[in-house]
Amino acid sequence: MHVAVLGAGTMGRDIAHVCAVAGHEVTLRDVDSDALDAARDHVESNLAGGVERGKLTDDERDAALDRLTFTDSVDALSGAGVAIEAVPEDVDLKHAVLSEIEGVLAEDALVATNTSSLSVTTVMDALDEPSRGVGLHFFNPAYVMGLVEVVLGERTAVEDRAVGFVEGLDKEAVVVRDTPGFASSRLGVALGCEAMRMVESGVAAPDDIDAAMELGYRHPMGPLKLTDVVGLDVRLDILEYLREELGERFRPPQVLKRKVRAGKLGKKTGEGFYVWANGEAVRPAE
Numbered sequence: 001m002h003v004a005v006l007g008a009g010t011m012g013r014d015i016a017h018v019c020a021v022a023g024h025e026v027t028l029r030d031v032d033s034d035a036l037d038a039a040r041d042h043v044e045s046n047l048a049g050g051v052e053r054g055k056l057t058d059d060e061r062d063a064a065l066d067r068l069t070f071t072d073s074v075d076a077l078s079g080a081g082v083a084i085e086a087v088p089e090d091v092d093l094k095h096a097v098l099s100e101i102e103g104v105l106a107e108d109a110l111v112a113t114n115t116s117s118l119s120v121t122t123v124m125d126a127l128d129e130p131s132r133g134v135g136l137h138f139f140n141p142a143y144v145m146g147l148v149e150v151v152l153g154e155r156t157a158v159e160d161r162a163v164g165f166v167e168g169l170d171k172e173a174v175v176v177r178d179t180p181g182f183a184s185s186r187l188g189v190a191l192g193c194e195a196m197r198m199v200e201s202g203v204a205a206p207d208d209i210d211a212a213m214e215l216g217y218r219h220p221m222g223p224l225k226l227t228d229v230v231g232l233d234v235r236l237d238i239l240e241y242l243r244e245e246l247g248e249r250f251r252p253p254q255v256l257k258r259k260v261r262a263g264k265l266g267k268k269t270g271e272g273f274y275v276w277a278n279g280e281a282v283r284p285a286e
């Protein structure tokens, strides 16, 4: 299958990697040549890491790289049977990208969006044939994470093909309706939100709350550390959106708003619910 991936950023480059390893011919398109160069380096280095860890052989790595094309040309997507857009989370931009590519894809192409929060139904309004549109919500890093949410828009008529495609990538498909936060973000954010309220009301320190979930419930990472990794600003945006759509139970905690106002955004700024150094959480923040 010829797979077109639009956007060579954090998600697109890893989705392209996954599709190429699964045996698809992949064309990764971006409008920014620096992003394309960085994506090529990133995928090469991750495939080399895969060889070192014994996940794939030298030949499999070489074959995957041979199947990957990095381009700024829309024509290079010609005849693709699957397109996955991973451009920034802006509905107008996504509409422009889907309108631009629909005509060059195969007539029966499946068109997917990797949006993490927008309505799939709304994103697919840009298509002449919205019934071929579906959400394929990959998780970061896509070449490691085993889950893809298959999000069904109001007019989606390609559920079985979408699930089959995901399974062919050796990922687990979870089918969800097009609702705010899908299944994963909604639950993940709810847990993080309650953990923040517990910090606020002095129930326990952040590292103890995280340890409770890591050791008591076998979560690989506690909800507060995860909030630091994702970014407090990102979580605040999601909570505000979910509050608008689903109600007051998603009201952002004051402690989150205060930290974001102070520029304490988590791992990326060196402090959130933890103080970070060299990519590691070294102690809970004051």
Ligand code: NAD
Residues within 6 Å of the ligand: 006, 007, 008, 009, 010, 011, 012, 029, 030, 031, 032, 035, 085, 086, 087, 088, 089, 090, 093, 097, 114, 115, 116, 117, 137, 138, 139, 140
């Ligand atoms: P990003 O900013 O890292 O990458 C986006 C890329 O799209 C950039 O390289 C940009 O140059 C490119 N782009 C912009 N306009 C384009 C166009 N017209 N045609 C082709 N490429 C274009 O963004 P990201 O973090 O990879 O997010 C992409 C999508 O995936 C968003 O919808 C986001 O919500 C979703 N998502 C992100 C994550 C995450 O952890 N980052 C996880 C799941 C889903």
